[in-house]
Amino acid sequence: MDESIVRTEEQEFLEEDICVAENLVYKKPKTLTDIDLHYCPGCGHGVVHRLLMEVVEEMDIQDKVIGVAPVGCAVFAYNYMDIDMQEAAHGRATAVATGIIRVLPDKLVFTYQGDGDLAAIGTAETLHTCNRGENILIVFINNAVYGMTSGQMAPTTLPGMVTTTSPFGRDVKTMGYPLKMTDLVAQLPGTYYVTRQAVNNASNVRKTKKAIQKSFQYLQQKKGTCFIEVVSNCPSNWKMTPVEANKFVEEKLIPFYPLGDLKVPKEELK
Amino acid sequence: MGELRLMKGNEALAEAAIRAGCDAYFGYPITPQSEVLEYLSREASNRTGMIVLQAESEVASINMIYGAAGAGKRAMTSSSSPGISLMQEGISYIAAAELPCLIVNVNRGGPGLGTIQPSQGDYFQATKGGGHGDYKLIVLAPSSVQEMADFVRLGFDLADKYRNPVMILADGAIGQMMEKVELFEQQPKGGTIPKPWATTGKTKDRERNIITSLHIDPREMEKINLRLQAKYKEIQEKEVRYETFKVEDAEYILTAFGLGARICKKVVELGREKGYKIGLIRPITLFPFPSKIFKEISTKVKGILDVEMNAGQMVEDVRLSVEGKTKVEFYGRMGGIIPTPEEILDYFEKIFLKGE
Numbered sequence: 001m002d003e004s005i006v007r008t009e010e011q012e013f014l015e016e017d018i019c020v021a022e023n024l025v026y027k028k029p030k031t032l033t034d035i036d037l038h039y040c041p042g043c044g045h046g047v048v049h050r051l052l053m054e055v056v057e058e059m060d061i062q063d064k065v066i067g068v069a070p071v072g073c074a075v076f077a078y079n080y081m082d083i084d085m086q087e088a089a090h091g092r093a094t095a096v097a098t099g100i101i102r103v104l105p106d107k108l109v110f111t112y113q114g115d116g117d118l119a120a121i122g123t124a125e126t127l128h129t130c131n132r133g134e135n136i137l138i139v140f141i142n143n144a145v146y147g148m149t150s151g152q153m154a155p156t157t158l159p160g161m162v163t164t165t166s167p168f169g170r171d172v173k174t175m176g177y178p179l180k181m182t183d184l185v186a187q188l189p190g191t192y193y194v195t196r197q198a199v200n201n202a203s204n205v206r207k208t209k210k211a212i213q214k215s216f217q218y219l220q221q222k223k224g225t226c227f228i229e230v231v232s233n234c235p236s237n238w239k240m241t242p243v244e245a246n247k248f249v250e251e252k253l254i255p256f257y258p259l260g261d262l263k264v265p266k267e268e269l270k
Numbered sequence: 271m272g273e274l275r276l277m278k279g280n281e282a283l284a285e286a287a288i289r290a291g292c293d294a295y296f297g298y299p300i301t302p303q304s305e306v307l308e309y310l311s312r313e314a315s316n317r318t319g320m321i322v323l324q325a326e327s328e329v330a331s332i333n334m335i336y337g338a339a340g341a342g343k344r345a346m347t348s349s350s351s352p353g354i355s356l357m358q359e360g361i362s363y364i365a366a367a368e369l370p371c372l373i374v375n376v377n378r379g380g381p382g383l384g385t386i387q388p389s390q391g392d393y394f395q396a397t398k399g400g401g402h403g404d405y406k407l408i409v410l411a412p413s414s415v416q417e418m419a420d421f422v423r424l425g426f427d428l429a430d431k432y433r434n435p436v437m438i439l440a441d442g443a444i445g446q447m448m449e450k451v452e453l454f455e456q457q458p459k460g461g462t463i464p465k466p467w468a469t470t471g472k473t474k475d476r477e478r479n480i481i482t483s484l485h486i487d488p489r490e491m492e493k494i495n496l497r498l499q500a501k502y503k504e505i506q507e508k509e510v511r512y513e514t515f516k517v518e519d520a521e522y523i524l525t526a527f528g529l530g531a532r533i534c535k536k537v538v539e540l541g542r543e544k545g546y547k548i549g550l551i552r553p554i555t556l557f558p559f560p561s562k563i564f565k566e567i568s569t570k571v572k573g574i575l576d577v578e579m580n581a582g583q584m585v586e587d588v589r590l591s592v593e594g595k596t597k598v599e600f601y602g603r604m605g606g607i608i609p610t611p612e613e614i615l616d617y618f619e620k621i622f623l624k625g626e
Contacts, residue, residue, distance in 0.1 A: 063471040066341070069482075078480045086340045086468035087482035089363050092333035095325070099337025100469070102321045105292050107471055127331070128326040266467065 003159035029057040035079045042230030042242020047199040048141060049080050051209045052110070056083065057235060059216055064108045066100055068093045074145040090197035092120025094129035097136045108219045115156040116146045119181045122153075127179065133190025140181065140227065143234040144253060151237030152269040155179040158256055163237075165207045178256065182229040184263035190246035191225035194263035200249040204259070223265065231257050272452045279418040280445040281373060282453075283438070284309035284349070285420035287320075291457040292372075293343035294321035296334035298353060301386040302442040303376035306348040307401040318459055320507055328353040332373075334359030339369035340481040342468025344426055344460050350442070351392050352398075361435060362401030365498075366483030370429035372422065373407070374438045377443040379606035387606025388442030390528060393583035396439045397557045404495060406502045408436045408509065411527040415449035423454060430463040432505060439556060441579065443529050443608060454545035477488060502558075511554035511565055515544070520549030522622055523567060525588060526577040527553050529608065536611040541618065548618070556584070564591035573597040573622050577614055580604060 031053040039045045042114040056065050062083055069077040071090035078085035088096040093111035101109045118126050118140050126138070145163055146152040153163040154172060156178050160169040170178075186194040193215060208230055215226035231253050235245040277285065278590040284306045287295060295314065297307040303304045307324060321338075325331040331347045338345035349357065354375045364371060375396065379389035396409045408420045408428050416441060472478045485491040492603040513531075516538055517523065526534040530554045531552035541548040551567070552559050564574070573596055576585040587602045592598060603609045 063473045066471060068337070068471050075484060078482065079476070082472065082478055084472045084479045085481070086337060086469055087367075087480070087484055088336070089333060089359055092329070092336075092360070095330040095333035095541075096337035097338070098323070098330075099296065099334035099339075100341045102323060102334070103338045103341050103343040103345070104470065124326055125330055128330065 003233050012056070029053045031057045031062055031082050033080055038076060038082060040236040042233065042235040042245055043073070044143065044199045044230065045052050047205060048139065048230055049077065049230070051205070051212055052112075052139070053081055055209065055212045055216060058090045059213070061108055061216065064106070064150065066104070066107050066109050068097045068100070068111040070117040072114040072117045073155065074112050074114060074141065075148065077112050086193065089257065091110070091117050091120070092125055093122065094134070094136070094138060095125045098129055098132070098134050101134055101136050102233070105135070108137075108216055109135075112115065112139045112140060113141070114147065115140070115142045115154045119155040122255065123181075127185065127188070130185040130227065131188045131190045133192070135219055135222050135224060137212075137219055137226045137228070137237040139212075141232050142228045142229055142257065145234050145237050147234050148235055151234075157254045158252060176209075180257070182227065182262055185227050190225050191227055191263055193218055193226045193261075193265055196229040196231065196257060198249060198254060198259055200231075200246040212241050218265070229257070231259065272454055273456060274450060274452055276448055276518040277415060277451050277468075278305060278442065278446060278448050279412075279415045280305035281309050281417040282374065282415045282451045283422055284313070285453060286419035287346060288314050288318055289454055289456050290426050291318070291459040291461055292320055292346055292426065293460055294323070294345045295340045295347065296323050296325050296338070296345070297347050298325050298328050298329040298331050298349065300350045300353045300377055300444050302388070303348050303350050303374070305445070306374065307606055308409075315434040318456075320459075323486055328356040329360065332357040332364070334463050335371050335373075336360060336364055336367070336369060339364065339371040340367065340468055342460075344430075348376065350376045351377045351380050351389070354392065354395065356393055358401035361407070362403055362405060363483050364435045365405035366403065367409065367481050369432040369435065369481065370426075371424045372438065372480050373435060373609050374440065377439060378606065379443040385387060386442065388579065389530060389582070389596050389604070389606055390530060390579040391439055391581075391604065392439065393556065393578070393580060397559070397587070405498060406431065406434075406505070406557050408505060410436065410438050411554060411556050412438060412440050412444055413528050413552065414420070414445070415451045416445060417587040418444060419451050419453060420533055421461045424459065426461060430461050430510065432501060432616065434501065434505070439528070442606070483544035493526060506558040509563070510558045510559040510560045513552040513554060515550040515561070517549030517551065517554070517567065519547055521547040521572050522618070523549050523551055523571050523574045524618070525551045525553070525564075525574060525584075527556060527584060530577050530579055533609060533611055533614065537614045537618070540611055540615050546623070552586070556585060559587045559591070561587070561591035565593065565595075568595035569593035571596055573599060575599045575601060575618050575621065577607065577609065578602045
């Protein structure tokens with residue numbers, strides 16, 4: 001028997017003693033369902049799901065929020081978020097969200113999309129939705145790879161990065177350059193708040209949550225499109241451990257996709 | 271009597287959308303149906319607060335319909351053949367998620383970019399699915415400006431009743447021609463059938479509503495398919511619509527839909543002047559197809575001539591319906607050419623009377 005997993009009486013006593021309501025710093029928001037997440041260990045999706053649902057619970061907007069799930073790893077987002085949701089075709093989430101917000105203008109509508117969904121097949125819908133300034137929040141998870149189809153090159157794959165469809169590294173001369181969608185949409189007059197965040201460490205997780213909170217507040221004020229890119233990871237398809245993957249985010253992805261606000265509401269600049 | 275107006279088919283359809291209580295229209299310009307988007311942009315929001323949005327593509331339009339219909343509203347789009355092809359993915363999703371909505375195809379000649387002249391070349395696409403997977407649209411084929419208006423209201427009602435997308439399959443001539451139309455009274459917005467399944471924001475008193483077509487467990491996916499097929503069967507039992515014209519004593523039957531049926535009415539008259547006992551069956555619902563009337567009449571007549579503005583599409587359904595009990599011939603023109611009554615009668619005489 002492995003001695004390391006044998007608990008002493010003292011340890012068991014401590015756990016019972018510590019795990020009481022007043023000592024809990026984090027608990028699962030009621031707006032997350034009890035269904036087990038299907039995401040791989042270390043994946044950023046679970047963190048962003050939780051952040052979204054924490055904000056929904058804290059702002060008490062469960063009856064106002066309608067989410068739109070993408071095609072990609074987050075296709076089952078609607079299983080985990082205890083809110084009304086629609087599952088869109090690949091790349092069409094912002095068009096679906098447009099349909100919803102136009103007929104239910106007082107609701108708070110968000111899309112949750114990956115890089116293949118938003119920045120490849122859905123490029124036209126993304127740009128035009130932002131350009132119309134639809135009053136929705138677009139959450140864009142960028143992990144530089146197609147996750148669900150197991151690791152093909154994405155529009156956001158870094159130059160030289162190895163994927164199953166760029167096995168010798170992304171050659172920008174033949175495969176094109178990484179597309180910085182967030183920089184693009186920040187140029188459009190319809191977007192109100194555009195930011196790039198990450199979830200690779202506790203500090204960045206808190207900043208991402210702040211961005212989500214602000215966005216829902218702007219939606220309540222009908223300010224226009226809010227766009228949050230979250231630089232995330234994909235341990236499984238990057239063939240890395242979760243720790244290595246977060247190190248890759250820190251050392252490779254974030255230098256290429258620098259974090260911070262790309263477009264801040266004018267009122268806040270003062 | 272309702273209000274009488276002289277209108278283009280496309281405009282009558284747009285006016286009917288407002289009056290049918292449509293909540294939202296999403297569309298993209300394409301000839302020969304751009305008048306729908308133009309008319310609604312001009313008329314709709316002032317009168318009923320209806321949302322009218324010109325989308326960046328037909329792909330976006332149909333997905334906006336998905337979102338608005340999923341939110342429980344009466345939503346519609348219109349387009350013409352190439353645009354309808356672009357929408358097929360979205361239509362499959364809408365059928366799978368069982369979202370009621372109205373899609374109008376003012377059919378033009380194809381394949382490819384084709385021509386902007388009228389055609390019925392999209393019959394297969396409309397009635398056999400069009401997109402991927404086993405699904406059906408309810409397909410209504412107007413043959414007059416009056417029906418362009420009336421079928422909008424009927425289409426929305428059928429869509430809501432069965433939670434199924436409905437297509438109006440018109441053609442460029444019906445869309446562009448002007449005729450007298452009697453307009454129905456303004457209906458309440460959104461229809462009258464409750465939609466408790468819609469995504470309107472989860473309140474404390476109910477479970478969350480999810481609009482999806484994803485069912486990864488094949489056992490569950492098969493169950494969904496069986497339910498859809500049961501619904502289509504019910505539609506086939508209850509919603510068949512067709513018109514007959516002088517079939518009581520007929521020895522020969524002409525059959526055609528939409529614009530083709532108008533022309534064939536004239537053929538029946540011309541033929542009867544010459545002493546031929548001809549009648550006409552006009553399918554109004556292309557799905558569900560009126561198979562029963564064809565089966566019944568097949569033992570009483572010497573032959574059926576199916577006339578279409580395509581290479582012969584509905585004729586396959588006619589042949590399936592008569593189960594070989596009578597001869598079914600076909601006459602068609604393609605590429606935007608409209609056949610004349612005289613050429614159809616010539617072909618009828620040649621094939622049935624002269625035995626050529």
